[in-house]
Amino acid sequence: MPTSSKLARLIAAPAAALPLLFAAPVAVAAPPGSPPAASVGGDRLGLPGVQVDPLAGAPALPGDLTGQSWIVADAASGEVLAASNPHLRLAPASTLKILFADTVLPKFDRNTVHRVAPEEIQGIGAGSSLVGIKEDLDYRVEDLWRGVFLSSGNDAVHVLAHMNGGVQQTVTEMQARAEALQARDTRVVSPDGYDSDGQVSSAYDLTLFARAGLRNPDFRSYCATRDAMFPGAVDRNTGQRGSFGIANTDRLLGKYPGLIGVKNGFTTNAGSTFVGAAERDGRTLLVTVMHPTTYQKVYDETAALLDWGFAAAGKVAPVGKLVEEGESAAPTPTGQAGGTAGAPAPPPHPSPTATDRSAPATAPAAARAADSAGDGPGPVGRVVVGVVLTAGGAGAVLLLNRRRAAAR
Secondary structure: OOHHHHHHHHHHHHHHHHHHHHHOOOOOOOOOOOOOOOOOOOHHHHOOOEEEEEOOOOOOOOOOOOOOEEEEEEOOOOEEEEEEOOOOOEOOHHHHHHHHHHHHHHHOOOOOEEEOOHHHHOOOOOOOOOOOOOOOOEEEHHHHHHHHHOOOOHHHHHHHHHHOOOHHHHHHHHHHHHHHOOOOOOEOOOOOOOOOOOOEEOHHHHHHHHHHHOOOHHHHHHHHOOEEEEEEEEOOOOOOEEEEEEEOOOOOOOOOOOEEEEEEEEEOOOEEEEEEEEEEOOEEEEEEEEOOOOOOHHHHHHHHHHHHHHHHOOOEEOOEEOOOOOOOOOOOOOOOOOOOOOOOOOOOOOOOOOOOOOOOOOHHHHHHHHHHHOOOOHHHHHHHHHHHHHHHHHHHHHHHHHHHHHHO
8 A cells, every 4th residue: 555545544644533523522510419430538528438447446327318418527726527429419499598698798898788679589480489679778798698608598698799790700710719618519500509400519618618618607696596686667657767587497496405507408400408516515516418318307307417426426436527718629549538637717719809800701600601511521521632643643654654764
């Protein structure tokens, strides 16, 4: 066969592979209910089923746990004492408000007064939980946050999101905050946790959000508040503004000994989700339970896992860890990650200034968004295509040079 014909075949071979590469994206978003390929916090946290490593004298885990995913962790050390499918991606409902608070709460002084514009309480999902905000009235920021934490008010979330530059700006910042915390199971679509296609998180990620939030004194105060008075409408006859009482919808707050908070969530589609933190004898534990069989079981199972965690402390070896912001998220070789002393609170996540809030997303963020949506091959696909082209072309040139050298 002539050399030129062989060379043509060599060059055509990698080119022929290109339709196969472009036929389907190489990197696509994992569907809900899928664990990530590499589990943040340790290999064992990516394994299916219950993960626990009891030592002598360890109590047995509670029986009849129905949550599809749950985790028990020490808030200070980050040690995961036990877990079941903690990276399973599920709809988070209103527990996603924890990430919203992590992102937005540090930005505004609690005594700042904001007048609500009509458009700020429009576009809220049908059937949303509301605290009862009225347009063209003034609210202090701390009132708005009580509306978020106690009443799980989506109207309060939307007002704060508009103060932060808008709903989409806030969603973008929440996703960036999740990535900074290495919460890789989370995809944010709505700031309030309202059911949205593709919006997912995991017990592991929600626990990361709660741990970060509890380092903020205001966050800790709001999530621990059982009841408060909320500003009402203006009486047309007297011209005086009234108020009404609101109560925390967290059913364990005030009932479970030592409970700090954090946040509950429920929608018909997502089911029940709860993230709870409790303190006993100087130890703070975090428990997240997602999607048990009934609404009440999310509280019963959280309480049972907290009881177990306090009894098991020092009697189980950790099966993983909660990573710190900026810490390597690579799994440990053994999957047995020991905890370390609690690190200081991370600084508030930086937000765009008023002058750049309308600027387009950065190239990496835009690329990540395209990958999540499955639009094209994405960064991994582009790298693979580049490697195929480079390797194929280089191989053809190398072989041609060798044949020319041999012909000489």
